[in-house]
Amino acid sequence: MNATPGMLDAVILGGGVAGLWTLRRLLAEGRSAALLTTTDLGAGQTVASQGIIHGGIKYALGGAATAASRAIAAMPDRWRACLAGRPGPMDPDLSAASVLAGEQHLWTTPGLVSRVAAAAASKAIRTPVERLGAEEMRGVFGRAPAGVAVYRVAEPVLDAASLVRALAGPAMDRIGKVRSVEAIEPMGAGAVRVDVRRGDGARAELQSRAVVLCAGGGNGPLVELAGGRASDLMQQRPLHMVLARGAELPPLFGHCLGASTTPRLTVTSWADAAGRVVWYLGGGLAERGVGLEAAGQRAAARAELNASVPWAVRGAVELATLRIDRAEGLRADGSRPDEPVVTPLMGGRVLAAWPTKLAQAPLLAERVSAALPAGSGGAEAFDLERPGVAPLPFDAPGLEWAA
Ligand SMILES: Cc1cc2nc3c(=O)[nH]c(=O)nc-3n(C[C@H](O)[C@H](O)[C@H](O)COP(=O)(O)OP(=O)(O)OC[C@H]3O[C@@H](n4cnc5c(N)ncnc54)[C@H](O)[C@@H]3O)c2cc1C
Structure with a gap:
């Protein structure tokens, strides 16, 4: 990475569907954004998901329609437009996904x-x-x-690995793999410094107006680095x-x-x-x-x-x-959410985000975008190692098959 790739509008931590969709949205809006991940893209929940783009029927089976049904009702049509190569404003073209x-x-x-x-x-x-x-x-x-x-x-129902490839492909020059994230510190004047250790062990730092935590279960340690208490904000x-x-x-x-x-x-x-x-x-x-x-x-x-x-x-x-x-994120009252959760930390300079469902990634990105300060664009490319895409569960090493 260039020692200082310039002040970014947003650094996203985590390369699952939440981070990747958010990256594509922020770039489409003309913001300068970069995504850092510690594993191959999609590793964790995204490639392990069943890939169903829920429209809410599963949640309505309990009887009364819940908030979850309403929030998720628009998702299949929105995804279908992306999959057909006719995305709505600021949504990604996902015609390459299977x-x-x-x-x-x-x-x-x-x-x-x-x-x-x-x-x-x-x-x-x-x-x-x-x-x-x-x-x-x-x-x-x-x-x-x-x-x-x-x-x-x-x-x-989508092939989640192909979805990850379709989301990441056009933005690969904004995506880097790091060994670890070591610090998330306020810098004054509304900025945040993210210290990382690269794959080769060297340290690097990024400076940004905002940091978006999209690391799924990995958000726990990142929330703590940003001064929050993970047990209040998320559950596994x-x-x-x-x-x-x-x-x-x-x-x-x-x-x-x-x-x-x-x-x-x-x-x-x-x-x-x-x-x-x-x-x-x-x-x-x-x-x-x-x-x-x-x-x-x-x-x-x-x-x-x-x-x-x-x-x-x-x-x-x-x-x-x-x-x-x-x-998943927790609501302020500690209950399980139906919708994406975006929780501000560090006076709003850090956002901890969980989509709750793969299907709700577009809604999550929309809410992250709305919570960010106006962007200024610009920023140079950086030269971190590029991650690969994690294998689908049946291809993962170490599975023990038995008759
Ligand atoms: C078995 C299963 C089936 C599911 N099926 C469905 C379904 O059919 N439909 C649906 O809508 N939803 C489904 N879901 C839910 C859905 O998979 C998740 O809501 C969604 O994938 C979460 O995406 P994410 O990007 O937040 O997290 P993840 O996919 O977990 O991605 C987080 C990424 O961050 C990286 N990371 C971790 N720590 C750090 C760090 N310190 N710095 C940088 N990066 C880090 C991780 O390696 C990982 O790649 C399912 C979930 C599971 C577990």
């Missing part, structure tokens, strides 16, 4: 039809939710027995996800609804290099399995597949498990 499925499905175990219908009818849901007629029960759902109701939900909620692969598994995207208001099983799918379909299993299975060892969680996954989608599972299936924490 859409794994243009829509997903909700399917029930018997007895829950009316709850889905009521949620779908909520005024907070803009995303069309339509029950499949008997003649539409094709493909994987063609095997579902009578009594299983299936709904089509116009929420796309663990998940024990499961991967299932098999030559005869069909692609499947959606949620199986059980008795609870949260899906008992969420399934998204990729194809691996060997041409096998890999199911990524989350929802209630991943929440309930947090206390289980890998073998126990694999057994729980087999039981859940048998209960939720026995009609879709064909052939031999191998399973592996993956632990990952969700990092």
Whole structure:
């Protein structure tokens, strides 16, 4: 890095969807901004996500439409415009990202039809939710027995690694990888100094009018460096996800609804290099399995597949498990948020930001932008090491597959 790349309008710390979308927005607005990350881009939650661009139906299943449903209702259309190469003002062109499925499905175990219908009818849901007629029960759902109701939900599902590449690509000259962030200090006159250690061990500093913390779980130590108390501002909620692969598994995207208001099983799918379909299993299975060892969680996954989608599972299936924490901001009253959280620190010169959902990254970037002082643009390029893109979960090293 140049010792002093000039006074920037914003330094963003963290290279997941929140940091990258915010970087693209600030650059589109003509601000000078740089993003620093300590790992490959997307490492952490973003590439580990299920890539569903929620429009709120999942949140409306509890009955009354919540604030979350309303905030998230506009997201699928907004993302679709970006994915089609026709982004709205200040949004990025994401036509290079891969859409794994243009829509997903909700399917029930018997007895829950009316709850889905009521949620779908909520005024907070803009995303069309339509029950499949008997003649539409094709493909994987063609095997579902009578009594299983299936709904089509116009929420796309993305390949998160391709999303990271599409967001980062045009801004790569503003992105650097560092070994660590060592200090975030006020400089007087409304500026902040960020001290970093580069990959080669050398120290460097950036000066900026604002610093945006977008490091997911890594925001904890950064909040403390900026003088805040992490335990008041954020929480981490663990998940024990499961991967299932098999030559005869069909692609499947959606949620199986059980008795609870949260899906008992969420399934998204990729194809691996060997041409096998890999199911990524989350929802209630991943929440309930947090206390289980890998073998126990694999057994729980087999039981859940048998209960939720026995009609879709064909052939031999191998399973592996993956632990990952969700990092979320807390509201002022300590409660869990429905929407992105942007908390000012250091008199507003530092913003700690959590999108709450990948789907809400556009909303987060909008709120960060609104909270920043006017930009002045300019600033030279800098020459830090460029990060790569983290692998998708099924490609991550160290997974233990078992029959
Ligand atoms: C299993 C799972 C499934 C999910 N599925 C969905 C879904 O289907 N749809 C949806 O909308 N949301 C989903 N989410 C939520 C979504 O993934 C997150 O809300 C979102 O990815 C958070 O993005 P982020 O950029 O804030 O954090 P992250 O993606 O965690 O990125 C933070 C980055 O900051 C870097 N970093 C850490 N420390 C530092 C530091 N000191 N300095 C600089 N950089 C640092 C990290 O290495 C990381 O790359 C899911 C989450 C999980 C865990």
